[in-house]
Amino acid sequence: MVKIAYFDADVVSPEEIFMAAGFTPFRLLGNPAIEHDKVNEHVPPTHCVWAKNILEQAIRGLNPEIKGVVTSHGCDCTNREFDIWVESVEIDFLFYLNVPLKRDKIALNFFLNDLKELVYQIEDRFKIKIQPEKIKEAIKLNNQIRKLLKEISEYRTKMILKGSEFHELVKLSQTNDKKKVLDILKKKLMELKNKTRFTEKKMKRILLTGSIIDDTEFLIFLEDKGFQVVADDLCIGSRYFWNTIEEDKDPIVAIAEYHLSKPLYSTKMPSYDRFEFLKFLAEKYEVDGIMNIAMKFCEPMLYDHPYMNKKFKELKIPYIFIEMSYNREQYKQLSTRFEAFAEMI
Amino acid sequence: MPEKKSKMLKATQGLKNAMGRHYLAIEQAYRDGKPTAWATSGCPVELLYAMDVQPMLPENSATISAAQKYSQKFIELAEEEGFSYDMCSYFKTNLGAVMEDVDVYKGGIRKPTFMLSSDVICDTHSHWFQVQAERFGGVPHYIIDVPHVVSNTSKRQLDYFKKYVQEQMWELLDFIETHTGNKIDMEKAREVAANSYELSEVWRDIYELRKNIPSPISTKDTFGGLFPLFTMPGLRSPINLYKRMYREAKTRVDAGQGALENEEFRLMFEGIPFWYQLKYFAMLERFNAIIVYEPYTFAFSKFFSNPFEEFSKERLLKDPIECMSALMLSFWYIFDLETRIKWFKETVKDWKIDGVILHNNVSCRPNTTTFYDLKRRLGEEADIPCLIIDSDQNDPRKFNEVQVTNQIESFIEILRKSKRG
Ligand code: SF4
C-alpha cells in the first residue's frame, strides 16, 4: 500500500485527491511515548510539542510506504516548521498547502488554485494523471465514511459506545485504506444496533474541544475519572465527518467548498465563530460540561480560551481549560484538576 | 573592563520629535473625528494614509510600555484575564495597557474606527486583533490573508499568491470606505507610495554606510530609528530626519570615524531587541563589539528587502496597489529558511560581519522556528560563528541577564580566537 501522509494541525487535507492519485491518505499521528532526540536539534523548546513529536518521527524516518507528505497551513509553529521538514526529512514529495485563513469567495478562489497546484505537483512528481472521475469516486466513498461515523457517533451519546472507542474509529478512518474502513464501520454500526449501554453508572457527559488530541489513552484516562465524551469538535472527531462533500459538481471545487464551510477550528479566522458550533453541540447533546484541552504553547487555543470561558459562563455551562504537554505522565499529574471538575458538575 | 560608549548620531535625537508628532496626529484625529485604525506590522500602512485614516501601531505602543518599564505589569494583567504565560508578550502588553487605559507615553492606545491585521508575519497578529476587537465591543476588523512562502514555493505559486493578496487589497479599500466614508484617491496613493519609497531608500542608504569599517552608526540609531518606517511610511517628515541621519553618518565615514572608538568585532543581531533593557546592548561595546546589521530593522525598508522581485519607483507609481500586494508576500524578519540562509550569507559577506547573535525570542515562534538550522548551515557554509540567546522582547521575567552575559562573553572569546586565526 502506497500512502500520502498529511501533517495537519486541523483536518483540511484533501484526502480525495490522494486517493484519486492511487495513494492511501494517512494522517500522521503523534506518539507520546518517544523521546525527542532529533527534533530538539531543530526546533527550540518553547514550540508545540505535538508538532515536534511528528517531526521527530519524520526525521527518524517514516514508514517506507509513505511516498509524500502534505502539510497544511496550521499555526505559527507548523507553518514555519515546514522549512525544517524540507531541510531534514528524507521524503520524495513535500507540499505545503496554503489553506486560507478566511472563508470568503476570494479565499475560496485562492484555495482552488492551491489545490490545483497540489494536483499538478503530485502528477508531475509521480508521473500520473489524476482523473476528475477518480476524485468523484473518492468523494463518494469518503462521504459514506463520514455519514457512518456521524451515525456511529450518536452511540456515544447513548452510552453504548465509549468515547475512547469512537476516537479509535476516527483515527482508523484517517489512517487506513478507505474501502477497508467502510467495511469496518458498517460492521461496527450493525454491532452497535444490537448493543445495550456499557455502563449503568452515571457518567458525566462531556463535550471535548481543544488542540489536536490524538492519544486515545487520554480519553481512557477521562473515562476512568468518570467522564464520557459524548461530543467533540476535534479534527480526530466531528470536524472530520460533520459535513459531506457535494457530489454533483466539479470535484476540486466541491472539496474546496467543503473545507471552507465545515465547522471551524481555532487556526482559522474569525476563530471565535468556533463557539457557535460548540454551543450547538453542547445544547444538542445536553452535556454536563466542556473540556478545552490546549497543547502547551498552542497559541490558537490560548487566544480563544478566555472568550470561550466568558461565553460558556454566560450560558452557565461548566467549562474547564487545561494546558497540557504531550506526555502521558501529565494526565496523572492533572488528575486532581479533572477530579475537581467532576465534583463541580 | 572600562566602560565604553558608542556615539549616537545627533540627528537621531530628532526621533523623539518625529514620534511625538505621530502621537499628536493621533490625538488630533480623535479631536477632529477623523477615522483611525490599528494596524499590525507588515500591513500596507501607506494605504491608510492615502485614505486619510490615521494609523496606530500597537506593536510600537507595546515597545514604549517596555522601554518605560510598564510591560511586565501589563503582561501580568493580561495573564490574570486568562491569557497564558507562553503567549506573545506584545499582545499581552497591549491588552494590559488598554485595560489600564494608560496614556500614549506608557504605551496606551485608544479604540480605533477599525482594525487591520495580516498573517504575513504571524497568525498571532490576527488573533490578537480579534481579541481586542471583541473586547472593545465589536470593532470592524479586516484581515489580509497572505499565503506562506516556504522553502520550496515555486515561481508559479508566487504569481497566484500575489493575485490573492491583490484581490484582498481591493476589498480592503471597499472595507475602509464602508467604515469611514473615505474613498481611495489614486493620486494621493501614488504620492504616499512615493514618500514611502523614498523613506525606504534613505534607510537603505544608511544601512549601506554601515558596511564601512568602522561602522558610523550603532543600534542606538537603528533600534529606535525603525519606528518612523513602521508608523509613518508615506509622510514627508521622517524622510527629512533620515536624510539628516544619513548626512551625519556620511560625515563620519568620510572622516574615518566610527560610532565606536575601537571597533574590533562586527556583529549581526537577528530578532527583536529587549525593549525593556536597551541599555544592555551597550554592554557589547566593552568588548569593542558593535552590531552593524539587524534584519529586523532593515526589514521595514521593504522596497529593498524583497527576495523575489525588484521594486522600482516607476513600477510603484504605475500601480501602487499591485506593488503593495507583491511587497506583502515576504518579509526579511520571517523569510523561509532557504532565503534566510542565502541572505544571511550575503549580508555577512557584504557587511564584513564576524559573528551573528540570534535572539531566540520566546514570544515569537514565527521568527525563531528555524534558528537552529540557520545557525548550523551558516557555520557549515559560511564558517560564521553564531550564538543563540534565549529571552523575550517585552517580558523582563524571561531575560536572564547573567546567563546571557556569560554566553556573550564566551562568544566574544570565540570571535577573538577566530580573528587571530
Ligand atoms: S496543537 Fe496547536 S500549536 Fe500544535 S500544531 Fe496544533 S494548532 Fe499548532
Ligand code: SF4
Ligand atoms: S513578536 Fe512575533 S508573534 Fe508577537 S506579534 Fe511580533 S511577529 Fe507576531
